[in-house]
Amino acid sequence: MLRCEKLQLRYDDFSLAAELGFAAGRITALIGPSGAGKSTFLAAIAGFLVPAKGRVIWAAQDISALSPAERPISILFQDNNLxxxxxxxxxxxxxxxxxxxxxxxxxxxxxxxxxxxxxxxxxxxxxxxxxxxxxxxxxxxxxxxxxRPLVLLDEPFAALGPRLKDEMLDLVQQRLADQGRTVIMVTHDPADAKRIADAVAVVADGTVAAPVATRALFENPPPALARYLGK
Amino acid sequence: MAHRAITISPRWPGVLAGTLVLVLTLGTLAAVALRAEFATGLGVADWAAIRFTLTQAFLSALISVVLAIPVARALARRRFRGRQALITLLGAPFLLPVIVAIVGLIAVFGRNGILNNGLVWAGLEPVSIYGFHGVILAHVFFNLPLAVRFILQGWLAIPAERFRLAASLNAPIGKILEIPMLRAVVPSTFLVIFLICLTSFAVALTLGGGPKSTTVELAIYQALRFDFDLGRAAMLACIQFGLCAVAAVIAWQVTGTDAMGAGFDRTVARWDMRRPVLDYLVITLAALFLVIPLGMVVLRGLPGLSQLPSSVWAAALRSICVAVGSAMLCCTMAVSLGLWGGRVVAVIGVLPLAASGLVVGTGAFLIVYPFTSPSDVALLVTLLVNATLALPFVLRAIAPAIAAVQADFGPLGASVGLTGWGWLRIVVLPRIRRPLGFGAGLCAALSMGDLGVITLFAGQSEETLPLAMYRLMGAYRMEAAAGAAVVLLGLSLLIFWICDYWGRRC
CATH class of the missing domain: 1.10.8 (Helicase, Ruva Protein; domain 3)
Known part of the structure; x- marks a missing residue:
């Protein structure tokens, strides 16, 4: 289980608060409008961004002070992954x-x-x-x-066509989640989340909400998500 | 996305390199300032040197810029075979050893040169290349191409859409597009050339001299080498530093863009293309002005190759060693500073622009003189000074490339655990190979042709190739000097080409 305890991120006049946990061995999608801080949140978990406050805890161990390579984490960026x-x-x-x-x-x-x-x-x-x-x-x-037990995906497949992207998402599910790894993926496309995510956390209005089971969330979206989906 | 600066490269190499630059610029300046004797004040000769330095720099810059404008305009709007080769050739004088070019200029404009032979044949008085106008002629030869490249870049930076718009409105292109561009580009070009001419030493050494055409740099050399008046040399060095610092600060504030980049390979499509004859005439004249002296170097030098004393070959070997060492040191410093990044580095990187070879050399002389004979460390000091003076140019080529690597691949490197030496070796160096090769070649060629600080230090057995060549000229052994010029020219271009080729390969 990955826990964010009273995590506060600040960058110029941007700020984001996170108090939540991610279930081990599951795929959790981060969804929300662009500029809400999905990638920033992921960067903080990966160790690229020093939080203003709070801790990141993996398997009961505080990893907040570790460098990106020392964390039990693999990350794929939007580009420049090779x-x-x-x-x-x-x-x-x-x-x-x-x-x-x-x-x-x-x-x-x-x-x-x-x-x-x-x-x-x-x-x-x-x-x-x-x-x-x-x-x-x-x-x-x-x-x-x-x-590494924890895999972060910052929309690495965004530039692919729909069929290729779905192929890659299925590969993520089969090769990572089904093998017991914890996956957190950023997406702006609800279809991606519906395809492979077990749970979805909405990032909007300066907070990262606790993850909710995917189907339940989309059947009954909270106001921030409804606004984003245009319903 | 908000990333923190990932510190995967250690800072100590950058700090070390920065310290070396500071010692060689501000440290030598301090040595000079401590020793300077202002009590006696400035003599008539000193004032004359200051006046001459400023006047020749002003006129050289003015003439270079004024002549460059029509050439740049012609190159910007005409496409012809050999255009790219000509633009490449315009970059050559920057790499060209000053003393080689002077041999070429003497062959054209000197006493037995093409021009005077023509004048005598026509029954006119021959002109002399020595003195005031010789210095300016040489400076224009070196800096006209530079000015053309700067201004051409300005022309090509005007978006094609603007020309199209102006054409559709039938608006005067000169008034609404070209004059505003020139207003932005010309002052910075002028200042850069002014600064270069301010620190010019080898030109004044060979073509100037005498009370009427001595630059401050040359006066420093004479005070140190002929009079051995350390106090006066130091005082003059302080004055020279002051002049350069003021000019450098102004130049650096006015210059924004980097003229080293590519992008010369297009012409601007235009709709006001009358008078092509004039354009081609201008281009031809500029090309001849560049090519004839260089051609004469080769033409006159080849026969001299057989007469070269063996001391010239020994000097050539010394020059190669100094050039290679200086390029390696300079690139190491540039990479270290580039990895460190930030504002401090930007300042350290431009500091050498305000320093001149003779000022740094005088300081170094004052520092080593109490401990050892200056001639013992002549080559080492030359190597260090050359590396430092080339640093701003090399850093300008390398630092943006390193910054791009850090920005693009820093996060990936950090996530796979590449740090320190591994990060440098596996990612940074392969990715900056091209500017690194160019920078190394630039520094090596500049160092190979440098005739500055070595003149203060060298005895008979430490002379470099440019110095050996200068001494041959001083002894009126013009044929041997011309032969040495061919060797020096060949070595400078070869060493640049090898480094640059290494960078481009694969």
């Missing part, structure tokens, strides 16, 4: 260790995980030689290999 000058194998290998030299055993691991996301034999290519969907798969492969 280093363009490194091969796919090197990029994915960074999930195992912070260097480029891999042992034969580690190479085999990389090849296996590439195979499992449908990128068999593409390890020697650079990201530019892959399609957008394949790049997303490579980034996901690194997350799989890093094997």
């Amino acid at each position: 280093f363009p000058h490194l091969t796919i194998t090197q990029n994915v290998g960074l999930g195992l260790r912070s260097g480029l030299r891999l042992t034969a055993d580690q190479r085999a691991q990389v090849a296996a995980v590439l195979d499992s996301v449908g990128l068999a034999g593409m390890g020697a290519r650079k990201p530019a030689a892959l399609s957008g969907g394949q790049q997303s798969r490579a980034a996901l492969a690194r997350v799989l290999l890093a094997d």
Whole structure:
């Protein structure tokens, strides 16, 4: 379970308060209008942003003071999830260790995980030689290999077409959530949340609301969500 | 999105590099200030040097800018074969060793040059390249191309839509588009060139001299090297620093954009294209003004290659070592400062612009003189000073690239745990390879051709190639000097090309 205790984020005249928990092994979607602070909230959990107040707790341990790499977290950003000058194998290998030299055993691991996301034999290519969907798969492969219990997705599939995006979301569900990882994903599309999220937390009006089961939430949306959905 | 600055690169290399720059600029300045003897006041010769320095810098900048405007306009609106090559050539004088260009200019405008041979043949009086107008001629040769590049960039920065709009309204393009652009670009161009000419030493050393055409820099050299009057040299160095600091501050406030960038490969589509003949005439004249002296260097130098004394080859080897060392140091400093980032670095990065080789050299001389013979550390000091003086240019090429890498890939690097050396080696260096190669080449070429601080320090056995060449000229061994010029020209261009090519590869 990931808990945010009295978390306060401030940035210029923007502020966001969060007091909630995310169920372990589940997919929780963060939804809300743009500029509400979904990405900022995710950045704070990942350790890129120092909160003004409050703590982030994972499995009864305060992780607020840890650097991004020390946290039990993998994150995928909207873009720049792969280093363009490194091969796919090197990029994915960074999930195992912070260097480029891999042992034969580690190479085999990389090849296996590439195979499992449908990128068999593409390890020697650079990201530019892959399609957008394949790049997303490579980034996901690194997350799989890093094997961290908590995965944050900051709309990494937003640039993909609808079919590819759905494919990637299904992959997230099968390969991450079904394997017991906790996933928190930012989205602005209710369909994404309905497709794979177990629960949804609405980010609006300076607060992150506690997650509510997806179907229940959309059947009876709170005012902030209703406004966002245009109902 | 609100990210905190991710500190995945340590600060100490930047602090170290910054300290070195501070020691070499402000430290040497302090050494100079402590030793300066103002009690005797400024003599007639000193006032003459100050007056000459300011006058020649003003006129050089003025002439360069005025001549550059029609050339830039012609290049902005005409497309022809070789246009790109000509624009590349306009970048060459920045890399060109000053003393090489002077050999070329003497071959054209000197006593036995093309021009005077023509004048004598026509029954006219020959002109002399030495003195006031020689200094200005050389400065215009170096800075006209720079001015053209600056102003051309201004022209090409006017959006094509504006020209289209002006054409559809039948509005006067000059009045509503070009004059406002020139008003923004010309003052900064003028000031940059003014600053460059203010610190010019090698031109005055070779073409100037005498009471009527001595710059402050040259006066420092003479006080130190001929009179060994350390107090007076230090006082002059203080004056020179004051002049440069004022000019640099004004120039830095007026200049905004970076003229190193690309974007020269388009012409502006226009609808007021009468008089193409005039444009092509201007372009041809400018190209000849650049190409003929360079051609003469090669033409006169090739026969001299066989007469080169072996000391020239030894000097060439020394120059290569100094250039390579200086480029490595300069790039290390630039990367360290770039990784650190921020305002302090921006200030440290421009500080050397206000310093001149001779001022820093005088300070360094005063610092090492009590401890060791200056000639023992001549090459080391030259290396350090060259690296520092090239730093602003290299930093301007590298720092934005590093900032972009940090902004684009900092979060990814932090999330996969790349820090410190790993971050630098795996991500930063490969991604800034292109500007790094360019910067290294720039610094190496500048260092290779530098004839400044080395003149204060070197004895017979520490001379670099430019100094060896200058001494050959002083001994009237013009053929050997011309041969050395070809070697120096070739080495400067080669070392730049190797570094730049390394950056572009893959």
